[in-house]
Amino acid sequence: MNLYTHRLPAGVSLETQADVLCVCPSCGAPHMVAFYRVESVPVHSCLLISDRDQAMAFPTGRLCLGLCETCGFICNMSFDPRAQQYSAQYEETQAFSPRFRTFAEGLCARLIDDYDIHGKRILEIGCGKGEFVAQICAMGDNTGIGVDPAYVPERDPSGRASSVTFIRDFYSERYAHLEADVICCRHTLEHIGQTLRFLRTIREAIGKRERTLTIFEVPDTLRILREGAFWDVYYEHCSYFTPGSLARLFRAAGFDVDQLYLDFDDQYIVLTAYPASGTQPCLSSLEEDVAFLKGAVGGFARTCGSALTYWTDTVTRAFRDGQRIVLWGSGSKAVAFLTTLWLDDAIACVVDINPYKHGKFLPCSGHEIVSPESLIRHPPDQIIVMNPVYCDEIRRDLSQLGLRAELLPVTSCVSA
Numbered sequence: 001m002n003l004y005t006h007r008l009p010a011g012v013s014l015e016t017q018a019d020v021l022c023v024c025p026s027c028g029a030p031h032m033v034a035f036y037r038v039e040s041v042p043v044h045s046c047l048l049i050s051d052r053d054q055a056m057a058f059p060t061g062r063l064c065l066g067l068c069e070t071c072g073f074i075c076n077m078s079f080d081p082r083a084q085q086y087s088a089q090y091e092e093t094q095a096f097s098p099r100f101r102t103f104a105e106g107l108c109a110r111l112i113d114d115y116d117i118h119g120k121r122i123l124e125i126g127c128g129k130g131e132f133v134a135q136i137c138a139m140g141d142n143t144g145i146g147v148d149p150a151y152v153p154e155r156d157p158s159g160r161a162s163s164v165t166f167i168r169d170f171y172s173e174r175y176a177h178l179e180a181d182v183i184c185c186r187h188t189l190e191h192i193g194q195t196l197r198f199l200r201t202i203r204e205a206i207g208k209r210e211r212t213l214t215i216f217e218v219p220d221t222l223r224i225l226r227e228g229a230f231w232d233v234y235y236e237h238c239s240y241f242t243p244g245s246l247a248r249l250f251r252a253a254g255f256d257v258d259q260l261y262l263d264f265d266d267q268y269i270v271l272t273a274y275p276a277s278g279t280q281p282c283l284s285s286l287e288e289d290v291a292f293l294k295g296a297v298g299g300f301a302r303t304c305g306s307a308l309t310y311w312t313d314t315v316t317r318a319f320r321d322g323q324r325i326v327l328w329g330s331g332s333k334a335v336a337f338l339t340t341l342w343l344d345d346a347i348a349c350v351v352d353i354n355p356y357k358h359g360k361f362l363p364c365s366g367h368e369i370v371s372p373e374s375l376i377r378h379p380p381d382q383i384i385v386m387n388p389v390y391c392d393e394i395r396r397d398l399s400q401l402g403l404r405a406e407l408l409p410v411t412s413c414v415s416a
């Protein structure tokens, strides 16, 4: 079945292909149905690259999203974890954004309040630069351990006299001895291919401590399907969750889901869980069933096709009219946007507020990452905003720099 009627960039396919042999990593079902392919994308989005030639020669891999029609899990069936290198050169933090910091603070406050997280031991798996574990420890007078190979000691956010320690490594069975009252794992599970195995590792580490709270946060893939958000599909994210598929995975791994809700303008799923008590699970109203998800995946051919056509036409037309167009936000979304559409020189550069990224280059497309201040020398006419949640913040930054430019948030094609 091919629902696609749009013009696609080279290397992109929206045809469905049934019964691809790939065992579902979340439920073990023997096949998945492919529905979106991009032939060549960079295997990393957030590694700092100092040289344009090196950036343009960056290693690539294949994206082939497939749906498990048994549990609703979506993954990149062509993902090869050997291509991944998370290190101190991995620059993923969003903590330079006041909007993001407000969200993270609010999340901490809500969790501390809901679960009385005071004087507790916190373990954060995939803590990045450590901002969240430092914050929840400071706000609730807790002690914490952060585990992440991309942690950088020189940028310790918890200050001296800290109650937080860090381990620069991947979490695995090796760390099962780290006892905690609360286990957090935010924006990490979507980077892990063997999802059920990973959650079972955590469940086994918890053992008989049955009041251990786990808190997970991942992007919501239903939004991606609804918006045709091809910029949210990239190699680093091998696993894609919806509220229903995430809750089903947790139950399969031996947990009872406690809370399940959307946050950050409905972009993220937050799930809290306890080890399973053996009672009948209580389903959340947010959990969609697999039939609904199949419909949403079917709709992606249309929404994604429209989004690809809209952005190709919008940028090409503006460039031909002599407009200077830049992207704002140099994370994975920008990399996916540029390496799906291949707009080359039509995008002048990519802006980011994170000073660690300035002067670096995006993988494969080779675009330079510049500071907002650098726009004063070469003012843009249009700015494609890679996450609309930051539009107000960007307007304020532009105003302070005395710049005026039209903002084009990526979702603007949905209503077009």
Ligand SMILES: [Zn+2]
Residues within 6 Å of the ligand: 024, 025, 026, 027, 028, 029, 068, 069, 070, 071, 072, 073
């Ligand atoms: Zn499955």
